[in-house]
Amino acid sequence: MKLRMRIRKGREVKFISHLDMMRALERAMRRARLPLKFTEGFNPRPKMSFTPAMPVGITSDAEYVDVEFTKELALEEIYDSLNSTLPPGIALLKVGDAEGKLPLSSVNRALYTVVVGLGGASREALEEAIGKILSSTEIKMVKKSKGKEKEVNIASGIYGIKINTAENDRFTLKMELAAGQDASVTPFMVIDALREHVPSLNVLCVNKDELFVFDRGRKILPL
Amino acid sequence: MEIENILDEILPKVSKPTRYVGNELNSVKKDKNGIKVHIALAFPDVYEVGMSHLGLRILYHLLNEREDVYAERVFAPWVDMEDILRQKKIPLFSLESKTPLSEFDMIGFSLQYEMSYSNVVNMLELSGVPIFSSERKDDDPVVIAGGPCAYNPEPLAEIIDLFVIGEAEESILELVDLYIDWKECSAKRSEFLERATQIPGIYVPSLYRVTYNEDGTVREILPRKEGVPERVKKRFIEDLDSVYYPTKLIVPYTDIVHDRAVLEIFRGCTRGCRFCQAGMIYRPVREKSAEKLADIAREMIDATGYEEISLASLSTSDYSDLKRLVEILTAEFKDRRVGLSLPSLRIDSFTLDLARRIMEIKKSGLTFAPEAGTQRLRDVINKGVTEEDLLNSVRGAFEAGWNSVKLYFMIGLPTETYEDLEGIVDLAHEVVDVYREVKGKSKGLRVTVSTSTFVPKPFTPFQWEAQITLEEINERQKFLKKKLKNPHIIYNWHDGRLSFLEAVFSRGDRRLNLVLKKAREKGCRFDGWSDMFAFSKWMEAFSEAGLDPGFYANRPRPEGEFFPWEVIDPGIDRHFLLRELKKAKMAQPTPDCRFDRCHGCGIIKIKGGIRCEVKNED
Numbered sequence: 001m002k003l004r005m006r007i008r009k010g011r012e013v014k015f016i017s018h019l020d021m022m023r024a025l026e027r028a029m030r031r032a033r034l035p036l037k038f039t040e041g042f043n044p045r046p047k048m049s050f051t052p053a054m055p056v057g058i059t060s061d062a063e064y065v066d067v068e069f070t071k072e073l074a075l076e077e078i079y080d081s082l083n084s085t086l087p088p089g090i091a092l093l094k095v096g097d098a099e100g101k102l103p104l105s106s107v108n109r110a111l112y113t114v115v116v117g118l119g120g121a122s123r124e125a126l127e128e129a130i131g132k133i134l135s136s137t138e139i140k141m142v143k144k145s146k147g148k149e150k151e152v153n154i155a156s157g158i159y160g161i162k163i164n165t166a167e168n169d170r171f172t173l174k175m176e177l178a179a180g181q182d183a184s185v186t187p188f189m190v191i192d193a194l195r196e197h198v199p200s201l202n203v204l205c206v207n208k209d210e211l212f213v214f215d216r217g218r219k220i221l222p223l
Numbered sequence: 224m225e226i227e228n229i230l231d232e233i234l235p236k237v238s239k240p241t242r243y244v245g246n247e248l249n250s251v252k253k254d255k256n257g258i259k260v261h262i263a264l265a266f267p268d269v270y271e272v273g274m275s276h277l278g279l280r281i282l283y284h285l286l287n288e289r290e291d292v293y294a295e296r297v298f299a300p301w302v303d304m305e306d307i308l309r310q311k312k313i314p315l316f317s318l319e320s321k322t323p324l325s326e327f328d329m330i331g332f333s334l335q336y337e338m339s340y341s342n343v344v345n346m347l348e349l350s351g352v353p354i355f356s357s358e359r360k361d362d363d364p365v366v367i368a369g370g371p372c373a374y375n376p377e378p379l380a381e382i383i384d385l386f387v388i389g390e391a392e393e394s395i396l397e398l399v400d401l402y403i404d405w406k407e408c409s410a411k412r413s414e415f416l417e418r419a420t421q422i423p424g425i426y427v428p429s430l431y432r433v434t435y436n437e438d439g440t441v442r443e444i445l446p447r448k449e450g451v452p453e454r455v456k457k458r459f460i461e462d463l464d465s466v467y468y469p470t471k472l473i474v475p476y477t478d479i480v481h482d483r484a485v486l487e488i489f490r491g492c493t494r495g496c497r498f499c500q501a502g503m504i505y506r507p508v509r510e511k512s513a514e515k516l517a518d519i520a521r522e523m524i525d526a527t528g529y530e531e532i533s534l535a536s537l538s539t540s541d542y543s544d545l546k547r548l549v550e551i552l553t554a555e556f557k558d559r560r561v562g563l564s565l566p567s568l569r570i571d572s573f574t575l576d577l578a579r580r581i582m583e584i585k586k587s588g589l590t591f592a593p594e595a596g597t598q599r600l601r602d603v604i605n606k607g608v609t610e611e612d613l614l615n616s617v618r619g620a621f622e623a624g625w626n627s628v629k630l631y632f633m634i635g636l637p638t639e640t641y642e643d644l645e646g647i648v649d650l651a652h653e654v655v656d657v658y659r660e661v662k663g664k665s666k667g668l669r670v671t672v673s674t675s676t677f678v679p680k681p682f683t684p685f686q687w688e689a690q691i692t693l694e695e696i697n698e699r700q701k702f703l704k705k706k707l708k709n710p711h712i713i714y715n716w717h718d719g720r721l722s723f724l725e726a727v728f729s730r731g732d733r734r735l736n737l738v739l740k741k742a743r744e745k746g747c748r749f750d751g752w753s754d755m756f757a758f759s760k761w762m763e764a765f766s767e768a769g770l771d772p773g774f775y776a777n778r779p780r781p782e783g784e785f786f787p788w789e790v791i792d793p794g795i796d797r798h799f800l801l802r803e804l805k806k807a808k809m810a811q812p813t814p815d816c817r818f819d820r821c822h823g824c825g826i827i828k829i830k831g832g833i834r835c836e837v838k839n840e841d
Contacts, residue, residue: 013476015240020476024248027474027528030559038560046560057235085528087248087474205231 001072004098004223005082007063012089018053024087025065031085034078037068051104051211051222052179055186060208062110064222066098096223102213104222108180109159111210112187114173119200123163126171129197130161133190141189154193157185159214170204179211226321229313237304241477242270245318248474249526251287251294252319259291259403263317263327263364267334267342268751270298274473275481277535278370278391279333284469285392292399295319295327299342299748300349302755308349315349324350328402329365331395332383334372337728338721338750340379343368344743347382354740356384356429361412367398373426374457374504375681375788377444378728380428381736384412385419388791389457389504390490392466394424420451424458427451431790433733439774441732444790454792457504459829463490463511470522474529483531483564484523486516488548492537493817495824496594497605497807498636500680501537503800504793506826508541508817513548520552524561531562539565541817566590589620592631595639596646602810603638605803610650617654621661627669628654634699635677635691635722637807644699647672648706655711665711672707673715674700676722680729681788682795684803689779690726693719720758721750726776732787735775737768796825 009021016024026046029036038044047068054060075095082092118126133139139155157178164172177185187206195201213220234240255261264283266273273279279296286294295317300308308315314323324330330352332343344354352366353359359366368379369387376386387394398419405415416427430451434442446453460466468487475482491508492501511519520532532552536542552563593613595601601608617628632647651672658668676696679685691699696719707714728735741764749755765772780786782801789797799822806813816822 012244012246015234015244016476017241020241020478023478024474024476026530027248030528030530030561031525033559036560044560056240087476088246 002066002068002098003075003078004096004101004104005065005067005092006061006094006223007065008091008093009058009060009063010089010091011059013087014059014089015056017056018050021063021090022048022050022065024090028082028085028087028090029067032081034073034081035069035071037070049104051107052181052184054179054208055188058112058187058206058208061093062208062211064104064107064211066104094223101222102220105181106213107211107222108178108183109212109214109219110177110179110208111212112175112177113164113207113209114175114187114191115204115206116171116173116191117202117204118169118171118198119202120169121198121200123166123171125198126194126201127163129194130163132197133158133193134161139193141192143189154185154189157183158190161190174209226313226316226323229311230321233304233307233311233313236307238301239270239477241475242298242301243304243318245296245321247476249471250296250319250473251283253287253293255293255320255322257290258293259406260293260329260399261322261327262286262292262294262329262331262399263297263324264294265297265324265330265332265343265346267299267332267339267346268336268749269301270475271477271479273298273333274475274479276333276335277485277487280472280485281467281469282331282391282395283473284471285467286395286399288467289396289399291403293320295322297324297330297346299339299346302749305345305349305748314351315346325352325364327364328406329367331387332366332368332370334368334370334379336751337372337378337725340728340739341743341747341750343379344382344739345748348743354743355381355736357381359384359412361410363412365402365412365415369395371501371504372729374500374791374793375729375731376426376428376791377433377733377787378731378735378739380431380733382739384416384427384429386426386428386455387458388424388426388455389793390459391424392460394422394458397422398425417448417451423456426455426791428733433787441785441787443785444787454790456792457794459505459507459794460490460509463487463509464515468519470519471526472523472529474527481533482529483533484520484527484529485533485535486520486523487511487535488516488539488542489536492541493815494538494541494607495605495803495813495815495822497603497684497803498594498633498677498680500683503682503795503824505537506795506824507829510542510544513544513551516548517551517555521555524556524559530560531564532556533564533566535566589625589627590629590631591616593650594631594633595636595643596632596648596650597643599810600636600639600643600646602812603807604636605807605812607812607814610653613650614653614657618657618661621658626658626667627671629671629673630654632672632674633677634674634703635696637677637685637688638810639691639699641699641702644702645706647674647703651707651712652709655709658711668711669713670711671713671715672703673717674703675717676719678722678726678729681786682793682800684800684807686730686786686800687780687782687784687804690723690776692773692777693723696722718753718756721756723772723776724750724758724761727772728775730786730788731775734768734770738764738770741767794826794829796823799824 036046049066051064079095136155141154143150143152160176164174286292297317347354365384367385368383369391373386419425420427431444432447433444436442489510491505594606654670659665679688700716745760
């Protein structure tokens with residue numbers, strides 16, 4: 001059976017890498033004695049596929065993984081046994097049949113909650129900076145990957161930024177950003193762009209709330 | 224909580240932040256108020272190296288089994304993290320509760336490698352704990368150390384308060400009991416240290432006086448007080464089947480060096496390789512039963528979910544029930560896709576059958592350690608392996624589908640000539656030829672030849688021998704580099720300067736404590752990491768301390784010289800070691816006493832262990 005799981009990556013594990021997360025999940029499944037299906041060949045790997053990697057330092061309620069089992073099991077049973085073997089900070093939020101669903105590779109957007117400190121700047125300054133970013137057609141960022149630096153334009157990958165709540169100097173923002181295989185904008189890039197206008201801005205925490213496919217005006221959740 | 228909050232801010236700025244987070248599965252969290260002894264198990268290298276070490280894991284879980292003890296881990300922060308700690312004046316803290324090290328009752332260092340000593344000093348410095356034992360106050364932590372390097376404690380004797388010699392599963396608990404007793408009725412650390420000498424296997428260097436001869440050699444090391452033992456006997460566990468072994472191992476998130484379930488199958492080795500310290504100090508041989516091991520393996524995989532089990536010992540193929548053990552484990556874990564790896568296999572007893580069995584699950588690399596290039600030199604070092612053995616095993620491996628092998632050698636072994644180096648070259652090329660014979664071509668083959676430089680170690684027959692000079696190390700490596708030019712052969716060598724320093728500290732004396740302090744002041748740390756190693760700073764430290772490193776590394780010792788490490792008694796007779804040295808010089812092998820007669824190494828006087836007591840002595 002092919003299953004889709006929605007996983008939480010909590011504060012305790014927010015610094016672990018994508019690869020670490022995959023390994024942790026595989027080991028938890030072995031502890032739970034779940035009947036993982038393996039690839040054939042020289043170096044068998046469990047049949048698991050994940051949504052794209054995100055930068056470390058972010059907590060998430062929307063990590064998805066597809067996994068294949070060799071036997072049919074009740075969903076509640078999988079939910080209970082895996083949750084009892086997952087390490088602190090990682091939790092299975094939901095599990096369902098993956099058949100007939102959109103492939104995980106088609107996700108293209110994510111919604112984030114970003115808590116920032118203004119560092120003394122005013123609400124107006126923040127609002128103005130957000131306005132500027134949303135209206136720009138070109139925001140150049142230097143992206144580092146595998147030691148190489150590349151200049152990218154992130155403007156087309158920013159779909160929305162709004163102030164959700166505010167408490168003294170602490171502001172909670174919601175950001176809707178590109179998060180797919182082709183284009184991806186991280187909240188840290190947007191913060192860097194905001195800092196161009198509000199230099200005192202600092203990030204307190206970032207959480208990925210939702211990951212979805214945006215298709216012709218519709219949001220489709222993977223599960 | 225304080226440090227925890229600062230971490231959120233600094234961790235995004237360092238490489239591999241997971242090193243400092245903790246929270247792994249099976250790591251232990253306790254309420255600090257509910258305990259009597261708080262111990263920091265300190266490993267003087269990065270997380271990935273320290274977490275790969277079995278001893279640390281055993282002690283961690285063993286200590287935490289006790290409700291009145293909380294053992295936490297701490298590793299050497301990598302240089303980027305160290306910079307931030309120093310800059311922000313954050314003291315070195317434990318991984319579990321993020322408690323500053325200076326607040327612990329004890330800090331216990333694991334000494335696996337001489338070149339980690341600068342990290343020991345650096346970690347104390349980062350903790351704000353005085354570097355020298357004599358400068359510590361009553362409320363400072365007691366700094367203890369153990370591990371193989373503790374068999375020559377003298378280079379750290381002014382830094383470490385107390386050494387735990389030998390296998391620590393019993394003595395560490397006795398020490399904890401003493402600490403609780405002492406804390407209830409006294410606050411003077413000197414009293415604790417003095418009482419600790421009554422526990423067998425505990426060496427408190429401040430209670431011993433060292434005197435020197437005019438030529439700079441040590442005359443004697445004697446207790447300063449009555450009742451303090453003249454020589455400290457190593458501790459060892461008599462019955463491995465009943466000793467504590469952890470199964471709920473911590474499962475790290477980040478990829479560590481040895482990230483698998485480790486199954487310790489036995490301790491000790493009677494092969495008697497003359498360069499090998501482990502083969503001498505860990506005697507007698509003691510095995511765990513195959514049944515017990517299968518139980519442990521099952522519990523371990525259930526508790527960790529690891530995808531690989533690795534058998535650990537000094538020489539896997541000497542385990543007397545290996546075939547059955549491998550059968551049990553492969554049958555048990557095949558369906559759960561848990562692989563098995565057998566490191567430290569001896570090439571003479573490596574069987575094709577075993578190799579095939581392991582292959583059924585997973586392929587792992589094959590490593591052979593002939594150690595020397597000619598039969599003559601292998602007889603000198605008593606490595607009972609022939610060229611035929613090696614080539615047969617390699618052939619078997621190639622036939623079974625492997626196409627890459629690693630060959631380990633040492634250069635600079637006593638009596639080595641360029642003929643012996645030629646032997647290394649020939650052997651490597653013969654392995655290539657065997658592959659060609661088996662496969663009809665050499666495409667896809669990779670033979671990795673690695674050489675390290677021989678370091679004479681305490682309590683081995685070669686403890687009297689000189690290391691070859693640095694110039695000579697370089698010459699011999701250059702020779703091999705030139706001769707090992709073949710598209711299928713990769714040659715790796717160890718930095719000779721590192722082996723030189725290792726030789727200094729492995730047979731060093733108490734005067735080296737000052738060198739360590741000076742080297743640390745000059746910024747030395749992570750010496751084992753080639754990009755951090757600053758040889759010239761070490762040389763400056765020696766010259767400022769007025770000491771010649773060559774005195775320790777390159778000086779042959781006369782038979783009668785007293786050695787600084789002889790304050791420790793590993794249970795092996797000096798006469799035996801000397802006899803072995805003489806046989807080495809005549810290239811005379813000494814067969815394994817498990818299959819031959821007793822050679823009188825002295826361990827027979829110790830209770831427990833297997834085999835040799837039923838045979839006649841030499």
